[in-house]
Amino acid sequence: MRKRKWLMGAGSAILLLMGACEGSIDSGDPGPRVDGPAPNVPGTLPPRSTDPIAPGDIEPGRSVRRMTADQFVNSLEVATGQRWSDFDRFAGALGRADLQQVTEEGRAPNVTFDKLVGDAARATCADAIEADLEAEDRTSRRIVHEVEFSERAPEALATNIQYLLLRFLGLPEVPVEDERVQTWLPLVTEGTAEFTDAEMAERWEAVCIGLATHPDFVTY
Amino acid sequence: MNRFAALVAALALTSTVPGSVSTVSAQASCAPEERVEGHRLLRQLSLDLLGRIPTVEEYAELDASGGVVDDAILATMLGDDDFYSQVRRYHQRLVWGSVTGLSSIAGAQRRISRNGDGIWRNGNARNTYRGRNDIDCDDVEQTEFDANGRPVPLRTPAMANCRFDGSCRIEGYVWVNPYWDPSTRIKVCAYDAQAVAEDTAGNSCTETYNPSAQCGCGPNLRQCVQGNSATDRAMRAALGDEPGRIFEHIIRADRSYLEAFTTRETVVNGASAHFYRHMSGVIRHNTGGGVSYEAEMGNLRTVYPNGFSSADWRVVERGPEHSGILTTFAYMTRLGSNRARANRFYTAFLCNPFVPSSEGIPAESDDTPDPNLRTRAGCADCHNVLEPAAAHFAHWRDNQTFGFMDQVTPLTPLAECSNCGVPGSPNCSAFCNAYFVTPNNSEDATVEAAAGRSLATVFLSDEEAEAVDTGPSGLIQGNETRIAECTARTLSEEFLGRELNEDELLEWLPELRDEFVASGYNFRDLVRRLVRSDIYRRTQ
Numbered sequence: 001m002r003k004r005k006w007l008m009g010a011g012s013a014i015l016l017l018m019g020a021c022e023g024s025i026d027s028g029d030p031g032p033r034v035d036g037p038a039p040n041v042p043g044t045l046p047p048r049s050t051d052p053i054a055p056g057d058i059e060p061g062r063s064v065r066r067m068t069a070d071q072f073v074n075s076l077e078v079a080t081g082q083r084w085s086d087f088d089r090f091a092g093a094l095g096r097a098d099l100q101q102v103t104e105e106g107r108a109p110n111v112t113f114d115k116l117v118g119d120a121a122r123a124t125c126a127d128a129i130e131a132d133l134e135a136e137d138r139t140s141r142r143i144v145h146e147v148e149f150s151e152r153a154p155e156a157l158a159t160n161i162q163y164l165l166l167r168f169l170g171l172p173e174v175p176v177e178d179e180r181v182q183t184w185l186p187l188v189t190e191g192t193a194e195f196t197d198a199e200m201a202e203r204w205e206a207v208c209i210g211l212a213t214h215p216d217f218v219t220y
Numbered sequence: 221m222n223r224f225a226a227l228v229a230a231l232a233l234t235s236t237v238p239g240s241v242s243t244v245s246a247q248a249s250c251a252p253e254e255r256v257e258g259h260r261l262l263r264q265l266s267l268d269l270l271g272r273i274p275t276v277e278e279y280a281e282l283d284a285s286g287g288v289v290d291d292a293i294l295a296t297m298l299g300d301d302d303f304y305s306q307v308r309r310y311h312q313r314l315v316w317g318s319v320t321g322l323s324s325i326a327g328a329q330r331r332i333s334r335n336g337d338g339i340w341r342n343g344n345a346r347n348t349y350r351g352r353n354d355i356d357c358d359d360v361e362q363t364e365f366d367a368n369g370r371p372v373p374l375r376t377p378a379m380a381n382c383r384f385d386g387s388c389r390i391e392g393y394v395w396v397n398p399y400w401d402p403s404t405r406i407k408v409c410a411y412d413a414q415a416v417a418e419d420t421a422g423n424s425c426t427e428t429y430n431p432s433a434q435c436g437c438g439p440n441l442r443q444c445v446q447g448n449s450a451t452d453r454a455m456r457a458a459l460g461d462e463p464g465r466i467f468e469h470i471i472r473a474d475r476s477y478l479e480a481f482t483t484r485e486t487v488v489n490g491a492s493a494h495f496y497r498h499m500s501g502v503i504r505h506n507t508g509g510g511v512s513y514e515a516e517m518g519n520l521r522t523v524y525p526n527g528f529s530s531a532d533w534r535v536v537e538r539g540p541e542h543s544g545i546l547t548t549f550a551y552m553t554r555l556g557s558n559r560a561r562a563n564r565f566y567t568a569f570l571c572n573p574f575v576p577s578s579e580g581i582p583a584e585s586d587d588t589p590d591p592n593l594r595t596r597a598g599c600a601d602c603h604n605v606l607e608p609a610a611a612h613f614a615h616w617r618d619n620q621t622f623g624f625m626d627q628v629t630p631l632t633p634l635a636e637c638s639n640c641g642v643p644g645s646p647n648c649s650a651f652c653n654a655y656f657v658t659p660n661n662s663e664d665a666t667v668e669a670a671a672g673r674s675l676a677t678v679f680l681s682d683e684e685a686e687a688v689d690t691g692p693s694g695l696i697q698g699n700e701t702r703i704a705e706c707t708a709r710t711l712s713e714e715f716l717g718r719e720l721n722e723d724e725l726l727e728w729l730p731e732l733r734d735e736f737v738a739s740g741y742n743f744r745d746l747v748r749r750l751v752r753s754d755i756y757r758r759t760q
Contacts, residue, residue: 060724061758062256063717067267070309074272099318099460099554107717167276170263172283220267 066113067218068105069094076120076212079168080128081142084120109219121212129205142167143208149197154189161185161207168211184210256757258287265289265751268715270302271309294751298744307471307743308464310714311480314568317463317550322620324447325455326499329431331447332412339393341409342444348433349411351388352381357409362392370434371410399440399494399528400451408441415439428501428514442498451491451528455499458492463545469535470743477707477741478700481544481569482693484537488520490530495549496520500622513549514623516541541615541624546692552622558676562609565695571706574602591663592679607679611687612694614676619654628655628674630685638672701737708732708746715750728755 067075072094073087092098094116095106106113125143132141138148145167146160158176161184165171174180187210188203195203211217256264262282266274274282285293297303312318324331328344335341337359347353364372373389382388391410398406414436416425425435426443437444445452465487470480488496497520500513516539523536538547545551546565555561567573581598590596593603617623627634637652639645641659648658657670657678670678677685687694696703709729713719720729732749739745750756 060721060755061254061760062264062715062756063760065717068271071267071271075267078272078275097313098320099312099316100321103313103316105313163276166259166279168273170259170273170279172259172279220264 066107066109069096080124082124082127121209125208269297304468311467312464318460319456332444339407341412351383360392362410399442454491455495459549462548477743483544493524494528543693558610558613577601608684611676612692614688630688633672704736705733
C-alpha cells in the first residue's frame with residue numbers, strides 16, 4: 001500500500017515537474033489556418049496546422065521532457081550496466097512508436113510509464129548488484145564502485161553516494177554535507193553496523209532503484 | 221530494516237527531499253530562462269544526440285576540458301555510432317518507415333510451413349503440385365528423379381477431385397539445408413524443394429516468382445519463407461530500416477541532405493539483400509493476387525554475396541529509376557497509394573500537410589459527383605496540389621506491392637488496357653484495373669476520353685503529366701529551400717521539445733535555414749548549429 005502511494009506520489013511529481021511551467025496558453029485565438037499546402041515561399045512556414053490552438057506565450061528555450069522509451073532503457077543500461085530484458089515486451093507501453101499505429105514517440109509522464117520505470121529499475125538494479133557482487137575488482141563495479149560491500153564508515157559510504165549521483169543524474173562533486181548526499185546516506189548507514197555484506201547489498205540495490213526511478217533521471 | 225522497507229524508504233526519498241535534485245530541476249524548469257552548462261548540458265546533449273545519458277568516463281572527459289562542452293566533445297558525439305542510431309530512428313519516424321504491418325514479407329505462394337509429420341511444404345501449392353489442396357507428400361525419402369531433376373511421384377492414387385485426370389500425384393521428402401540456417405537439415409516435400417532453373421516453357425524458376433508446378437522454392441529454399449517467422453521478421457526489419465540507413469549513409473559522408481531523396485544508392489544487409497535477390501520479381505507484370513515485388517536493384521548481386529544472416533550493411537547502386545528513400549520498399553509499401561506517398565513527403569519534408577479549407581468540406585450536391593478531384597467541391601483544397609505531386613509515383617506499384625512498371629507513360633494509353641472490359645473485348649486484367657483507366661474503375665466520360673491511360677494522369681495537364689517520367693526525385697526540384705526550412709524546423713522542434721513560436725519562425729528559423737543551405741545541406745552542420753544556439757542551451 002505504501003509502495004502504491006509512492007508510485008502515485010512519484011507520478012504526480014513527474015507530472016508536476018513537466019506540466020506546471022508550460023507557459024500560459026491563449027485559447028481564445030484559433031490562430032492562422034492553412035488551406036492546403038502553402039506556396040513554396042521560404043520563410044513563410046506557418047505554425048503547425050495540426051495544432052488546434054495557437055502557440056501561446058512560451059518562453060524561448062528548451063522544454064524539460066520525459067525520456068522516450070529508448071532513451072530510458074539505454075540510459076538505464078548506462079547507469080546500471082544491465083539491459084532490461086523485458087524492454088521489447090513493454091516498449092510500446094513505455095511509448096515507443098511502432099510506426100504503424102503510433103508514429104510519434106510517447107513522452108507523456110503517465111502512470112503506465114511510471115509503473116514500468118519501476119519494474120525496469122527493480123530488475124536491472126537487482127542484476128547490477130548481483131554483477132557487482134561477482135565482480136573481481138571494485139573498479140569494474142557499476143553501483144558499489146567506491147567502497148567494498150563490507151564498508152560501514154559513513155564518510156566512505158558517502159563517497160559512493162556522490163559517485164552514484166554523478167552516474168545516474170549527472171551531478172558532479174556534490175559535497176558530502178549537501179542534502180542531496182545526506183538524504184540517501186541513512187539508507188546505507190542506519191542500522192547497518194551488524195549487517196552482513198549480502199544485507200548491505202540490498203541497501204545499495206534500494207539506492208540504485210531510488211535513483212533510477214527519480215524524476216530527474218527520467219527527464220532532461 | 222528488511223529489504224522491502226529499505227526499498228520503500230529509498231523510493232520515498234525521491235519525491236520528498238528538500239533541496240534534492242528534483243527540487244533543483246523543478247525550480248529550473250519554472251524559471252523563465254536558465255542557461256544550461258557543464259554536466260547538465262552534456263547530459264542533455266547526450267540524450268538528444270546519442271539517445272542515452274553520458275557515461276562516467278564521458279563526464280571525466282568533460283572535467284578534463286574544464287567543464288565546457290567544447291567543439292571537440294561535440295565532434296566526438298557527432299561521429300559516434302549512437303548518433304547515427306538516433307539519425308536513423310528520427311528519420312524512420314518521419315517517413316513512418318516500417319513494414320511490420322505486412323502479415324508476411326511473402327505472398328501466400330511463397331510461404332512454407334511444417335505439416336503434422338514435421339515436413340516443410342507450401343500449403344497453398346498443394347493443389348498445384350499434387351492435384352488436391354489437402355494432400356501433402358509422404359513421409360518417405362524421395363530417391364527417384366527425372367532427367368531434369370524433378371521428383372517422380374511415389375504413387376498416383378485415383379481420388380475424388382484430383383485434377384490430374386482423376387488422379388493425384390504424391391511424392392516423398394528430400395533433405396534440405398535451408399538458407400536461414402544452413403547448418404541444419406530439414407525435411408521438405410520434394411515438389412516444394414525443387415531447385416530446377418526453368419519450367420518447360422523456358423521461364424525462369426529462380427530469377428522471378430514462377431507459380432508453375434514445375435518450379436519450387438529453389439536452392440536451399442531461398443525463394444520461400446515461413447510466414448511471420450524469425451526469418452520473415454528479419455527481412456521485414458531490414459527493409460523497414462532501409463530509409464533510415466539511406467539517410468545515415470548520406471549524413472555520415474556529409475553529403476547534401478537532398479541526396480537522400482534522389483540517390484540511386486541504398487543500404488542492405490544479409491536479410492534485405494536476400495529478399496531483393498531471391499524473393500522479389502514476378503514472371504508477368506500483370507500477375508494478379510498475392511504480393512508482387514519487382515525493382516531494379518542494380519549491382520546487388522556483386523556487392524552483396526554474403527549469406528542471409530549477415531548483419532553487415534553495404535551500399536548498393538540501384539537502377540536509374542530509383543529516387544533515394546522515396547523508392548524504398550518500406551516507403552512504398554507503408555504508404556500504399558501514390559497520394560499517401562506524396563502526402564507524407566509534403567507533411568514530413570515540406571512541413572505542408574494537406575488540410576481542408578477552413579470552411580470545411582461541403583456536402584455533395586450533385587447526384588453524379590465530379591470524378592476530377594482537382595475541381596470537385598471540398599476535394600480541390602488538397603487534390604489540386606496532391607494529384608500532380610502523386611503522379612511522381614505513377615511508375616510504381618501500389619497497395620502493398622512494390623515495383624517499377626515501365627508500361628506506364630505520361631499520356632500514351634497502354635494497348636492491353638485501352639480496349640478491354642467492353643462488349644466484344646476481353647475482360648480487363650487486375651493490372652489494368654489497378655493502374656489504368658478502364659470501364660471497371662472510371663466513369664463513361666473518362667473512359668471515352670482516356671481509356672488505357674495511367675490513372676495518375678487523367679486529370680493532369682500534359683506538362684504536369686511529365687511528373688510520371690521525372691519520378692519521385694522530381695518532388696525535390698524547386699522545393700530545395702523549403703525542404704531546408706522544414707528540416708531545420710522539424711529538427712529544432714525535436715530538440716527543443718516544443719513547437720517554434722512565431723518570433724522564432726520569423727527570425728531564427730530563416731537564419732538556420734540559410735546556414736543549412738549555405739553548408740550544402742549538411743545535416744550534421746545543422747545539428748551542430750542548433751545545439752550551439754542560445755535557444756537550445758536555455759531551459760524553461
